[in-house]
Amino acid sequence: MSSVLENLVNQPYQHGFVTDIESDTAPKGLNEDTIRFISAKKSEPEWLLEFRLKAYRHWLTMAEPQWPNVKYPKIDFQDIIYYSAPKPKKLASMDEVDPELLKTFEKLGVPMNERAKLAGVAVDVIFDSVSVATTYKQKLADVGIIFCSISEAVREHPDLVRQYMGSVVPAGDNYYAALNSAVFTDGSFCFIPRGVRCPMELSTYFRINTESSGQFERTLIVAEEGSHVSYLEGCTAPKFDTNQLHAAVVELITLDDAEIKYSTVQNWYAGDENGVGGIYNFVTKRGLCKGVNSKISWTQVETGSAITWKYPSCVLLGDNSIGEFYSVALTNHHQQADTGTKMVHIGRNTRSRIIAKGISAGQSNNSYRGLVKIGPRAANARNYSQCDSMLIGSKCGANTFPYIQVQNHGATVEHEASTSKIGEDQLFYFASRGIGAEEAVSMIINGFCRDVFQQLPMEFAVEATKLLGLKLEGSVG
Amino acid sequence: MIRKDARLLLEVKGLRAKVGGAEIVKGLDLVVRAGEVHAIMGPNGSGKSTFAKTLAGHPAYEVTGGTAVFEGRSIFEMAPEERARAGLFLGFQYPVEIPGVSNSAFLRLAYNTLQPARGRDELDPLEFDDLAREKMKLLDMDPAFLDRSVNEGFSGGEKKRNEILQMALLEPRFAILDETDSGLDIDALRVVANGVNHLATPDNAIVLVTHYQRMLNYIVPDYVHVMEGGRIVRTGGKTLAEELEARGYDWVRAA
Numbered sequence: 001m002s003s004v005l006e007n008l009v010n011q012p013y014q015h016g017f018v019t020d021i022e023s024d025t026a027p028k029g030l031n032e033d034t035i036r037f038i039s040a041k042k043s044e045p046e047w048l049l050e051f052r053l054k055a056y057r058h059w060l061t062m063a064e065p066q067w068p069n070v071k072y073p074k075i076d077f078q079d080i081i082y083y084s085a086p087k088p089k090k091l092a093s094m095d096e097v098d099p100e101l102l103k104t105f106e107k108l109g110v111p112m113n114e115r116a117k118l119a120g121v122a123v124d125v126i127f128d129s130v131s132v133a134t135t136y137k138q139k140l141a142d143v144g145i146i147f148c149s150i151s152e153a154v155r156e157h158p159d160l161v162r163q164y165m166g167s168v169v170p171a172g173d174n175y176y177a178a179l180n181s182a183v184f185t186d187g188s189f190c191f192i193p194r195g196v197r198c199p200m201e202l203s204t205y206f207r208i209n210t211e212s213s214g215q216f217e218r219t220l221i222v223a224e225e226g227s228h229v230s231y232l233e234g235c236t237a238p239k240f241d242t243n244q245l246h247a248a249v250v251e252l253i254t255l256d257d258a259e260i261k262y263s264t265v266q267n268w269y270a271g272d273e274n275g276v277g278g279i280y281n282f283v284t285k286r287g288l289c290k291g292v293n294s295k296i297s298w299t300q301v302e303t304g305s306a307i308t309w310k311y312p313s314c315v316l317l318g319d320n321s322i323g324e325f326y327s328v329a330l331t332n333h334h335q336q337a338d339t340g341t342k343m344v345h346i347g348r349n350t351r352s353r354i355i356a357k358g359i360s361a362g363q364s365n366n367s368y369r370g371l372v373k374i375g376p377r378a379a380n381a382r383n384y385s386q387c388d389s390m391l392i393g394s395k396c397g398a399n400t401f402p403y404i405q406v407q408n409h410g411a412t413v414e415h416e417a418s419t420s421k422i423g424e425d426q427l428f429y430f431a432s433r434g435i436g437a438e439e440a441v442s443m444i445i446n447g448f449c450r451d452v453f454q455q456l457p458m459e460f461a462v463e464a465t466k467l468l469g470l471k472l473e474g475s476v477g
Numbered sequence: 478m479i480r481k482d483a484r485l486l487l488e489v490k491g492l493r494a495k496v497g498g499a500e501i502v503k504g505l506d507l508v509v510r511a512g513e514v515h516a517i518m519g520p521n522g523s524g525k526s527t528f529a530k531t532l533a534g535h536p537a538y539e540v541t542g543g544t545a546v547f548e549g550r551s552i553f554e555m556a557p558e559e560r561a562r563a564g565l566f567l568g569f570q571y572p573v574e575i576p577g578v579s580n581s582a583f584l585r586l587a588y589n590t591l592q593p594a595r596g597r598d599e600l601d602p603l604e605f606d607d608l609a610r611e612k613m614k615l616l617d618m619d620p621a622f623l624d625r626s627v628n629e630g631f632s633g634g635e636k637k638r639n640e641i642l643q644m645a646l647l648e649p650r651f652a653i654l655d656e657t658d659s660g661l662d663i664d665a666l667r668v669v670a671n672g673v674n675h676l677a678t679p680d681n682a683i684v685l686v687t688h689y690q691r692m693l694n695y696i697v698p699d700y701v702h703v704m705e706g707g708r709i710v711r712t713g714g715k716t717l718a719e720e721l722e723a724r725g726y727d728w729v730r731a732a
Binding site: 418420423424425426428429430431432433434435436439443444446447448449450 | 533534535536537556557558560561562566567569572573575576577578579582583586587590591626643647
């Protein structure tokens with residue numbers, strides 16, 4: 001790999017700084033007392049503590065998954081801080097928010113306060129584990145939308161939370177989902193009532209702040225009959241030399257004729273160019289198209305984390321329901337990604353579409369892993385999958401692991417895959433027309449990702465385009 | 478057209494170049510003035526394509542000796558993209574495919590990148606589309622090629638037309654066309670050759686690198702050079718090409 005490529009990939013992480021805020025932190029380690037501590041801190045009802053303890057006891061019987069195509073040293077779950085909250089204060093307005101925190105948001109470019117209003121974005125900000133400020137709540141409340149932290153939802157809307165939490169991702173679903181169910185600290189809750197079209201994009205910025213405090217958030221979005229919502233999740237984290245575990249759970253539920261569009265741009269610290277540090281991002285995201293004619297669409301741009309292990313999935317239960325997955329996963333240096341989706345067709349005439357683009361640079365390893373399952377009752381189900389890999393340089397790897405299970409003869413399943421490489425000859429071709437390497441790579445990558453970027457809300461698409469350019473800076477040449 | 482008082486565009490002296498550890502160009506001299514058309518001929522492996530790529534600055538080709546001065550500037554001190562901006566153009570023998578990047582976006586970026594150096598304004602997509610369509614007529618190209626990915630799925634002939642289209646848009650001062658005739662059927666050859674003829678002006682110069690003289694039936698060179706063993710061993714007029722065609726390269730070797 002020539003030096004231009006290398007410089008492109010070796011851009012330092014721009015979000016690496018630590019905010020000094022007095023924390024209210026649980027001691028390291030995990031046992032039933034830790035869980036009781038978290039639950040007590042959050043003044044939770046008894047049923048939720050039971051939910052946590054049950055998940056924890058189940059987790060103890062489970063083994064860490066070995067099947068992902070990633071390598072990392074064994075995680076010491078007793079060496080993690082499971083609860084860390086900024087000192088609780090009653091905040092009447094943004095003026096009361098800790099200036100340090102505001103500065104952090106400033107550096108991150110989080111559109112809050114006036115900027116949030118101008119951008120028309122309501123931001124439910126997660127800082128470490130507790131929601132600090134929620135804007136636009138009133139405007140949303142006027143149309144009956146609930147958008148708040150999970151903790152608040154547990155207090156204010158316990159019946160809704162109890163009805164839906166764990167209904168898509170059961171507490172014992174997998175190793176990390178079980179862990180999350182036991183120790184989750186906060187996250188977002190969103191409820192769109194029958195027939196309501198959410199008047200704005202809902203947006204959450206997650207951020208991990210305390211060194212070696214694993215963040216376990218939980219997001220639950222419920223769209224009632226005929227409702228519609230677009231939800232944006234953006235992620236950055238400061239840089240530390242110890243790996244941080246992040247095990248989130250996201251559950252989406254659509255009832256009849258409802259639609260949820262969930263978009264993520266993930267730029268957590270990926271470790272340095274030697275593979276030291278970075279986030280372990282082990283996430284369970286799943287949507288249930290429970291009602292007829294409902295639709296769930298996942299769009300993700302994954303550029304950060306040392307390891308990404310994530311399969312946003314759709315369970316297509318309602319007849320005529322639609323699941324979509326659009327993904328760009330970029331890995332550089334020593335990053336590892338094993339990501340993809342699961343489309344489980346249960347209802348009749350269900351349709352799914354998978355467009356996955358993997359970009360590998362440096363010495364990274366990027367795997368697409370996807371399951372398309374057509375159940376016996378899913379007559380006329382259709383799936384189309386397209387998985388494309390792009391390699392930059394000669395030391396990286398790309399893999400595709402498609403799993404296709406069809407139990408109904410009336411189903412149509414298509415899978416296409418390709419692998420390409422940004423090579424010296426392509427860059428020279430651009431150069432011979434006066435176009436420098438960075439612009440060339442940006443153009444090639446944007447062309448490669450076009451089908452996915454088209455699915456992102458406009459401002460996210462711009463951000464994603466810039467981010468990819470930044471992440472690849474120095475990797476070409 | 479040869480005019481002794483024409484401006485000197487390119488002067489190559491004693492050029493030596495290596496690729497993959499082997500020296501392929503071994504002391505090449507060439508002088509090109511404005512308004513001239515040159516043909517460089519020679520058997521396979523004689524160093525013709527290596528010379529073309531070395532001039533354009535392909536990173537795999539290493540200059541080990543000699544100089545090349547283009548309009549007063551030493552080009553081996555310039556990055557490949559700077560050479561292009563200065564007015565040097567390489568028509569590729571095997572143009573690469575760039576999936577996902579539309580031909581129109583690529584052509585426009587290339588065009589706009591070069592305009593500041595010429596003191597001209599960039600074009601917006603609509604203005605550029607008009608310009609591109611006009612130039613495509615010259616090469617009998619379907620405007621649908623603008624919407625396709627760069628060279629992806631193009632036939633050999635379509636790729637070569639796309640190269641000449643780029644030359645037409647970028648209006649280089651000096652173009653070296655590497656085996657532009659290979660892979661073209663006789664009709665396409667005529668169209669492409671006409672296009673090249675159309676682009677030749679008293680202010681620019683064109684160097685055709687070719688194995689056969691058939692393209693020279695359409696584009697009449699002022700000079701024909703024969704390469705052998707990494708250097709120009711013989712230079713003549715158009716008749717030299719005909720003689721080569723009739724007697725083969727062995728005749729040059731023997732001479």
